[in-house]
Amino acid sequence: MAIPMTFNPNLFPEFENFTDTYIDISASPCDLSISGLSGVGLMVIYILVFIFGMLGNSVVIYVVCCESRDQSTTDVYLMHLAMADLLFSLTLPFWAVYVYSQWIFGTFLCKLLSGVQDAAFYGGVFLLACISVDRYLAIVKATRAMSQRRHLVGMVCAVVWLVAGLLALPAVLQREAFQMEDLVNHSVCYENVEAESSDRWRVGVRVLRHGLGFFLPLSIMVVCYSCTVATLFGGVRNGGQKHKAMRVILAVVLAFVVCWLPRNVSVLVDTLMRAGLLGKETCNFREAVSVAMYVTEVMAFMHCAINPVLYAFIGQKFRNQLLQALHKHGLISKRILVAYHRGSSHSIASQRSRNTSVTM
Numbered sequence: 001m002a003i004p005m006t007f008n009p010n011l012f013p014e015f016e017n018f019t020d021t022y023i024d025i026s027a028s029p030c031d032l033s034i035s036g037l038s039g040v041g042l043m044v045i046y047i048l049v050f051i052f053g054m055l056g057n058s059v060v061i062y063v064v065c066c067e068s069r070d071q072s073t074t075d076v077y078l079m080h081l082a083m084a085d086l087l088f089s090l091t092l093p094f095w096a097v098y099v100y101s102q103w104i105f106g107t108f109l110c111k112l113l114s115g116v117q118d119a120a121f122y123g124g125v126f127l128l129a130c131i132s133v134d135r136y137l138a139i140v141k142a143t144r145a146m147s148q149r150r151h152l153v154g155m156v157c158a159v160v161w162l163v164a165g166l167l168a169l170p171a172v173l174q175r176e177a178f179q180m181e182d183l184v185n186h187s188v189c190y191e192n193v194e195a196e197s198s199d200r201w202r203v204g205v206r207v208l209r210h211g212l213g214f215f216l217p218l219s220i221m222v223v224c225y226s227c228t229v230a231t232l233f234g235g236v237r238n239g240g241q242k243h244k245a246m247r248v249i250l251a252v253v254l255a256f257v258v259c260w261l262p263r264n265v266s267v268l269v270d271t272l273m274r275a276g277l278l279g280k281e282t283c284n285f286r287e288a289v290s291v292a293m294y295v296t297e298v299m300a301f302m303h304c305a306i307n308p309v310l311y312a313f314i315g316q317k318f319r320n321q322l323l324q325a326l327h328k329h330g331l332i333s334k335r336i337l338v339a340y341h342r343g344s345s346h347s348i349a350s351q352r353s354r355n356t357s358v359t360m
Helices: 016-024 039-066 073-100 105-138 146-174 194-234 239-274 283-312 316-328 333-342 344-350
Strands: 175-179 189-190
Touching: 016 189, 039 073, 039 283, 039 316, 073 105, 073 146, 073 283, 105 146, 105 175, 105 194, 105 283, 146 175, 146 194, 194 239, 239 283, 316 333
Parallel strands: none
Antiparallel strands: 175 189
């Protein structure tokens, strides 16, 4: 089933929606139906991401809370990151219905879910940057007292959520559920701003999201992890620790870039196209950009389900804590716990040192 652009607003409110495309090119002879993309298929993908995101992030929160007496700074960041991804996942069923048909949930939920999604997005990205800084301090500046940072982690997380909430306010204030004049009986959830100011609003939101939501945290991650890798390969850690830390660090950087770089590139191209800075446009090019907007949105949404795997499940410490928590609540036998510990005794011993451990 092809998705006609005139009947499927883009779900990611801060980036774009397809009603804008319809309005901008209503006089164009181009037939911009997006062939090959199924509304049912997209809905199923969002539901699956919702399920895995809820399950994975709930497990992370559960395990970290069970180890409340022995939490490191990274553990606290991981718990807040899981909370951000959990909140983001909670909004996906509503966007799944939206991409399949129209917005049927009214203005209140339009504002609330848009604000929650924005706050969760900003909070998650900022926490990723905080984790990179935390790993830099733990590995590169290992001689500094770890206890000094533990007193600050709660304050840092509070500031992250405060800033994320403030950055989400524009969506809460401007977004409404309303019916498009050009479409009969079709409701959308979008910024209800005057036509003459809509372009400035779109550019402002995109600059904000591009700068604060991608390039700034990515720059922090690249700098911190580059220094961390240089330290790990500088002969100050044993070989096993180097490879484990390197594997997780590469996963952190690659996951963020793979999920969000295509989205930012497609939005940038769409912005340049709308501004008429790409030369003469063709119908094929417009359709290609529209398809890219849909596909990269799916990739971006998947990040909330990938995070638990990258930051927790591939980490030895998390697996140990998860098994301990399951044994504590009688969900696995002591025999299974002992057998696992025997198979990973070397890894467990190497992580008992707080100054040299790589928590993730």
